[in-house]
Amino acid sequence: MTAHSLLSSLLPLLTPIVMLLALALLFGGLLGFAATRFRVEGNPLVDRVNALLPQTQCGQCGHPGCKPYAAAIAAGGAINKCPPGGKATIAALADLLGVAAEPLDATHGVESSRKVAYIREAECIGCTKCIQACPVDAILGSARHMHTVIVSECTGCDLCVAPCPVDCIDMIPAQTALQRWHWPLPEPAALIASDRRQGVHA
Amino acid sequence: MTDMLLLLVGAILVNNFVLTQFLGLCPFMGTSGKLETAVGMAAATTFVLTLSSACTYLLYHYLLQPFELVFLRTISYILVIAVVVNFTEMVMHKTAPVLYRVLGIFLPLITTNCAVLGVALINDNRANTFAESVFYGFGAAAGFSLVLILFSAMRERIAAADVPEPFQGPAIALITAGVMSLAFMGFAALV
Numbered sequence: 001m002t003a004h005s006l007l008s009s010l011l012p013l014l015t016p017i018v019m020l021l022a023l024a025l026l027f028g029g030l031l032g033f034a035a036t037r038f039r040v041e042g043n044p045l046v047d048r049v050n051a052l053l054p055q056t057q058c059g060q061c062g063h064p065g066c067k068p069y070a071a072a073i074a075a076g077g078a079i080n081k082c083p084p085g086g087k088a089t090i091a092a093l094a095d096l097l098g099v100a101a102e103p104l105d106a107t108h109g110v111e112s113s114r115k116v117a118y119i120r121e122a123e124c125i126g127c128t129k130c131i132q133a134c135p136v137d138a139i140l141g142s143a144r145h146m147h148t149v150i151v152s153e154c155t156g157c158d159l160c161v162a163p164c165p166v167d168c169i170d171m172i173p174a175q176t177a178l179q180r181w182h183w184p185l186p187e188p189a190a191l192i193a194s195d196r197r198q199g200v201h202a
Numbered sequence: 203m204t205d206m207l208l209l210l211v212g213a214i215l216v217n218n219f220v221l222t223q224f225l226g227l228c229p230f231m232g233t234s235g236k237l238e239t240a241v242g243m244a245a246a247t248t249f250v251l252t253l254s255s256a257c258t259y260l261l262y263h264y265l266l267q268p269f270e271l272v273f274l275r276t277i278s279y280i281l282v283i284a285v286v287v288n289f290t291e292m293v294m295h296k297t298a299p300v301l302y303r304v305l306g307i308f309l310p311l312i313t314t315n316c317a318v319l320g321v322a323l324i325n326d327n328r329a330n331t332f333a334e335s336v337f338y339g340f341g342a343a344a345g346f347s348l349v350l351i352l353f354s355a356m357r358e359r360i361a362a363a364d365v366p367e368p369f370q371g372p373a374i375a376l377i378t379a380g381v382m383s384l385a386f387m388g389f390a391a392l393v
Contacts, residue, residue: 019265020274023265024281027282030289031285031289039296040295
């Protein structure tokens with residue numbers, strides 16, 4: 001077969017290829033235009049506030065989770081309702097939002113060290129109530145079978161403690177894994193008087 | 203006008219896409235668990251189906267036929283449907299965020315609804331005019347919506363019923379759909 005006859009046999013393919021390419025280009029352009037024309041701006045502040053929250057999804061702030069609380073903060077809500085985050089989170093939020101840091105609101109709970117749930121498995125009756133309560137799906141088990149906690153997933157929110165009918169869930173201090181261990185941060189010293197107003201306590 | 207009315211009734215009741223032609227069965231089964239999701243899916247499908255039958259008509263009569271490329275019908279229709287769905291999603295996200303949140307995942311799923319492609323292909327085979335195509339697409343979507351909403355209402359009742367264990371879940375749903383399909387055969391001589 002000569003080159004010329006090969007070319008002429010391929011010629012009928014040209015129209016469909018060009019046509020499909022043109023269609024694809026047209027539609028691609030249309031979608032590209034729509035993507036910029038109808039772009040939806042999320043509220044970037046909510047995401048930045050959410051990144052600072054501890055993501056325990058514990059609901060102690062009175063909101064159903066960390067993201068709703070972040071939305072409330074971005075809308076001008078109080079920043080001192082997060083017990084799991086404690087002083088460090090409040091200071092970071094105050095820094096981000098340019099407002100004065102306040103002490104933790106005690107009506108929402110007190111700051112404590114990081115905890116993890118532990119199910120005394122011999123006493124578990126397999127009622128699945130703690131599984132339904134867990135906001136991060138860290139409890140494994142099924143009806144009438146023993147449940148257990150996936151330690152790496154547990155945020156220590158203690159929402160599973162109250163629903164347990166046989167009180168077999170303990171909150172024990174979380175052990176820091178070797179990979180996560182770091183030197184404790186130095187206590188910030190109040191160098192000048194204005195530091196104290198910023199919420200930095202010696 | 204009478205023709206259009208007959209076309210609508212034909213597409214909704216007599217040649218119902220789900221129960222008579224057995225197209226679009228996956229959203230019919232998948233989104234009929236709850237009445238709310240069924241209504242959302244029905245609304246989204248109606249919108250997309252009407253729009254896509256208009257678009258595919260234009261594509262067929264002004265591009266594919268003049269260039270003798272009718273054999274590219276399926277692939278180019280899929281392209282058009284995907285674009286229409288995607289475009290609808292973007293516009294809806296911007297202009298109607300509440301509706302967007304209600305429809306959620308169902309909107310992109312319409313791309314794979316075979317009733318959408320089915321309507322486009324049947325439109326060509328019936329040699330419908332532009333207005334007929336749009337009406338036929340709308341009728342097909344209305345029929346889909348009708349049976350989807352009826353079916354989801356039934357499934358909500360079935361969820362509370364005492365179904366024998368081997369028939370629970372999709373089995374009883376499919377049996378119910380079969381009985382519904384039998385009932386729709388009663389419309390056969392309507393038009």
